[in-house]
Amino acid sequence: MPHNVFTWLLMPLSGASEHHIATWVAWHGRLMVVSWAVLLPTGVLAARYFKVLPQQSWPAELDNKTWWHAHQTFQWGGVLLMTAGLILAWCNAPGASSLARAHGTLGWCIGAAGWLQIAGGLARGTKGGPSDQRHRDHRSCGSLRGDHYDMTPRRVAFELVHKVLGTSAILAALLAIATGLVVADAPRWMALVLTSWVCLLGVLVVRWQRQGRCVDTYQAIWGPDVAHPGNQKQPIGYGIHRYTARTWKRRWRTQRHD
Secondary structure (H helix, E strand, O other): OOHHHHHHHHEEOOOOOOOOOOHHHHHHHHHHHHHHHHHHHHHHEEEEEEEOOOOOOOOOOOOHHHHHHHHHHHHHHHHHHHHHHHHHHHHHHHOOOHHHHHHHHHHHHHHHHHHHHHHHHOOOOOOOOOOHHHHHHHHOOOOOOOOHHOHHHHHHHHHHHHHHHHHHHHHHHHHHHHHHHHHHHHHHHHHHHHHHHHHHHEEEEHHHHHOOOEEEEEHHHHOOOOOHHHHOOOOOOOOOOOOOOHHHHHHHHOOOOO
């Protein structure tokens, strides 16, 4: 029985007796899977659920940048690996089946979305607020104005586009990976491992969302004081939580007891 299972896992998805693919195809697949199934989703989870860490004494301790450094590292790494994978396809892909062409079209669209995310991040505007390095450098006691601190239309548009486009791109990438496995007639174990990985990510999303770990970025940086202009506006996105110092402490006390 174990031998039969092992043999079944090594067989291509089509059930063919042998599996042969070009070296460039193998590396293209590896790069795209690592970028869109591992690095980029991990960066999104870091940004969504780790803006305030469990051991952080919020709101006494604000603007913990651990999530920000992780998000930047994973997203830049993912986009760069994705680009290398796209270059391999551009230089080597021959005439292909209709499914392969659809896979390619979807891949190029996702690649464009990845770089649009990078461009949008670079154009998101100024930060502002009391934690802005510009104010500390100039020892300014004057204006704290900034696109993020004031939640200007520019910042609101950035957050809307960044969150919607990022989520849509990752979901589309999962479809692209699935079609890529079929086009390459990949071994069954690959599909099984990737499906298990995606399910694990889904479980983590549900768990962390129920725990209330999706904290509003604005509050994570500047705290819950309503004197900050952004706290007088609704957070942008689905399932985002806002807290007072009291409700935050109660939340973590409840989780420890659970």
